[in-house]
Amino acid sequence: MAERMLQFVRLQQQTPEKRAATARREDFNEIYARFAPEKAAEQASRCSQCGVPFCQVHCPLQNNIPDWLKLTAEGRMEEAYEVASATNTFPEICGRVCPQDRLCEGNCVIEKGFDSVTIGSVEKYIVDTAWENGWIKPPTPTRELPWSVGIIGAGPAGLAAAERLRVRGFQVHVYDRYDRVGGLMIYGIPNFKLEKDVVLRRWEQYAAGGIQFHLNVAVGQDITLEQLRERHDAVFIATGVYKARDVELPGSDLNGVVPALDYLTASNRKGLGDAVPEFDDGRLNAAGKDVVVIGGGDTAMDCVRTAIRQGAKSVSCLYRRDKANMPGSMREVNNAEEEGVQFLWLSAPEAFLGAKDVTGVRAVKMHLGLPDATGRQQVEPIEGSHFVQPASLVIKALGFDPEDLPTAFNEPALPVSRWGTLKVDHKTMMTSLPGVFAGGDIVRGASLVVWGIRDGRDAAAQIEAYVKAKAKLAEAAE
Template sequence: MAERMLQFVRLHQAQPEKRPVSARREDFGEIYREFAAGAAAEQASRCSQCGVPFCSVHCPLNNNIPDWLKLTAEGRLEEAYEIAAATNTFPEICGRICPQDRLCEGNCVIEKGFESVTIGAVEKYITDTAWENGWVKPPSPRQERPQSIGIIGAGPAGLAVAERLRGRGYQIHVYDRYDRVGGLMIYGIPNFKLEKEVVLRRWQQYEAGGIHFHLNVAVGTDVTMAELRSRHDAVFIGTGVYRARDIETPGSGLAGIVPALDYLTASNRDNLGDAVPEFTSGALDARGKRVVVVGGGDTAMDCVRTAVRQGATSVTCLYRRDKANMPGSMREVKNAEEEGVEFTWLAAPEAFVGEGKVTGVRASRMHLGLPDATGRQQVATIAGSGFTLPCDLAIKALGFDPEDQPAMFGEPDLAVTRWGTLKVHQRTMMTSLPGVFAGGDIVRGASLVVWAIRDGRDAADQIDAYVTSKATAALAVAAE
């Protein structure tokens, strides 16, 4: 069926249809409609089946993308799903929220001249079809093992470990301080990018597969790390990074200035039907307000697009570099622009102004200079370029740092790097505490969901090797 491929010479790139801007500004539904079966097969057939697939090379999970594109083009969707799921714990989530323009699609060999294959949309289509047809099954080990694994954090890294090790027969217990499974996929990412049912159905599937979740449990308070280490044969830490970065500027203590995660969590909880007093009072609701979001990453894009849907009178993104240097996905920037967000490039906040409550953000124009040691252009203030943006709600989307894990867990011997992330062995992913492993953002710093999945899958292999070697050694001692 090879004749079905290499159709990029006659077929143009086509994404699934977007809902009209006027409609998507009014609700939190996902903005892309579903691919029709014929359209998905057509777009998959544009793959060149190149000998060195740069899409796979630049995917953190090294997904076998050309293989499942070919199977999709041939209508063999169940096989396509099996190939996608073999390397990816959550293909339906990555298809929705991965920055494909920076990863697989951005490195597609036909990108120059023909535009890339719509890899993310086809991945989403394959997996959504698999769910609809009942092809996605709970993890079911061939044989149960007596050893148990404790996992701290029910985000993508922790869930990837849980799924992989449960499939090998381990008894899995996941501890999370929140009341739902999913971490930032539930409380940090808005519905218009990732509808919560997509995450919640995985939770239900994993419970059906025998994974035990202990929610509203804070390790270090409700249960100690020492107790977990004595209870389980190995422990994995996948807590992510939640401490918001800040800028020390005059007026930072004014009411109406909030961290991005507080704002997004309130919105997501409200959409889930939870009672959120800070949202109900209007403190974390943008309705009728002039909103200024400070920052240029994907979290900033989540904030500005959430404010639009909440009914803000104006939404402005203030970023100190230019559009070409934004760390966030260009696809998300385009979506925000379509929805009416204004971008003030090359501008940085100097102070927040107001009497008791913020009424404006005073900023200065910036210019880009020579690259620094990291290769990024340095920014410098243009003298006398100050201006003020009117503002009723200012949201700081400046990134995240790790919490003090040794203090939080009551484990002073838990080694951290100079950035506060957990220090792990490069190969085994074990921390300074024997039998305790870690991965995801708590090791990398704030990163992508796809990298957390990769770390979780790699850590699962290392945990399996560690526990197996311990069991083998114990049997050898018993036989003597």
């Protein structure tokens, strides 16, 4: 190990080559090139193989990161893939979209002084290599079981649960109201972070493994939750959260003031070749416009960087706190700055201006005050600091809340918290409805893809235990 690893003392951190900002502004392709094999091995060899791997501790999936880094450094790529996929259903997706600067890489023990190991880039390289070499197979079980599970939602949590249950032999049916599998991975995250082929090939792989997908099916309209409970031995709700948070300001009803998800979905659908009238007529197209995005999370970064690529005249991001307090990934903020986005720090919107169409955002400068009960500094307006930011398209990227599922599913007994998320027993992940489980964002609130994967895998284990215990009781009663 000493020969191949601990090379951080002589090798500097090096990420895969990043395309120049001027070039990447012109298309929606991923911005990083792929590691050359020798470079991937070199960067993996920088791992210190520490006794307490904080990269693993701070990964929601507790991925065995030091192990697959060592295997990559030794050129044992198929084994590296087996280790990476043992704990992660979609390592190639996490390698692309996880905020590694806040999770694994941000907690790398060599980060102070030597710069962290490029964990995400190596993870992406491992799995892309596995796809190219045919090492990734459909999730076919060794034996079929007589039980079936219905999964509502084909996003990260639903797909992770589906894969785990299918491998164990369950008959798995996934229901989704959209026409493609992937949830926000397809319609929310732009191509420059996650090219759609990466998600769509998983759909094909899972269908080949016997997972049955029922698309364009809205639970509560096309089928009821009660019918799903009758049809399946257990049901897993993994719908995610899609209700846009809003800000009630004067002028919110003006043309050109739009929610972030509508804007991103239109762009992604256009890229997939769909007919998108709202894009074609300019309502959800930033081309030639002064764009203002309100918000500071990863969704806001997706919006500003999409607007740049659509040919916006100018793109600015209005955020009421400073850069250090941005909830989004600093890596994404830096990429946006390189691409020409103007950030208006410590600025809060007060009104949208215009007669029929939006023409500007009136905002006020803020300053950080004393910490609140959570320890986060409060923001307070600075008197007399108002200004107007020109805008012909305003995108509200303020986060997402749960939809009213008891009403949507026509199931008033479905329990929700005061935040609208589904209530579950956190040990079993089951709601108060027997056999109905839930996980992902619909339980924890808007979160990361990696947490959705974690919940889906955990739920699969709980569902398996529940169904087998129920079958055992029924057998004993006969």
